[in-house]
């Protein structure tokens with residue numbers, strides 16, 4: 310095994326994603342290739358309907374791929390059962406948790422399910438993982454509140470705490486900054502960056518915050534018009550891949566600042 314392979318936790322090759330209907334298949338995006346190493350922060354971006362959520366669901370095995378290969382820690386995704394995969398990948402989805410009546414502590418504790426016994430009793434190791442997750446997300450003071458009492462920003466941090474309690478090397482998030490104000494968006498992005506740098510997590514998230522993602526991520530996957538580009542933000546800017554994402558007569562991209570501008 311080369312050192313390149315040792316640190317790669319997810320590899321995707323020539324992946325086509327989409328939906329199977331009765332008679333045929335509808336391809337949403339094709340020829341997607343990417344690789345994510347330990348400690349990398351990766352954003353999936355693209356206009357509405359480009360396939361960001363479809364890709365995340367496909368990478369999680371929640372919906373079948375059309376073709377191509379997905380490897381998690383050098384093994385085909387299909388070779389994992391759901392219990393084993395839950396020890397590799399945790400997920401933060403956009404929907405509010407169904408379990409809003411739970412306390413924050415109870416909700417975060419659910420992250421330990423892949424490790425606890427059949428009655429869900431928490432061992433010392435589980436309690437330590439939960440305490441660390443609350444501390445990393447600065448949610449300790451919320452732990453006895455009910456989830457329904459939280460603001461959207463707090464709820465998002467608590468959902469990340471649950472994923473951290475799951476203690477997986479890889480975390481997926483689907484549009485984690487939806488409903489957040491600019492400060493909470495920036496806070497969340499910095500938290501994700503910190504988790505990659507200090508906890509060596511590999512984090513892959515979909516987002517519409519392309520400007521912020523350009524500033525903070527290691528790599529970005531652009532999905533657009535059924536095609537994809539995977540590179541560092543700098544290389545994507547140099548290759549002019551952001552400039553054509555939105556109708557040019559309305560939105561331009563300033564390559565010097567890495568920001569989109571609305572045309573007058």
Ligand SMILES: Nc1ncnc2c1ncn2[C@@H]1O[C@H](COP(=O)(O)OP(=O)(O)OP(=O)(O)O)[C@@H](O)[C@H]1O
Pocket residue numbers: 328337355356357358359360361362363364
């Ligand atoms: N269950 C489904 N069956 C068939 N087509 C679907 C299904 N779910 C989504 N699609 C289609 O797949 C395409 C990609 O949708 P997806 O939600 O993955 O895009 P997205 O990039 O996450 O969009 P957004 O930014 O709006 O959240 C869309 O054209 C959508 O209509």
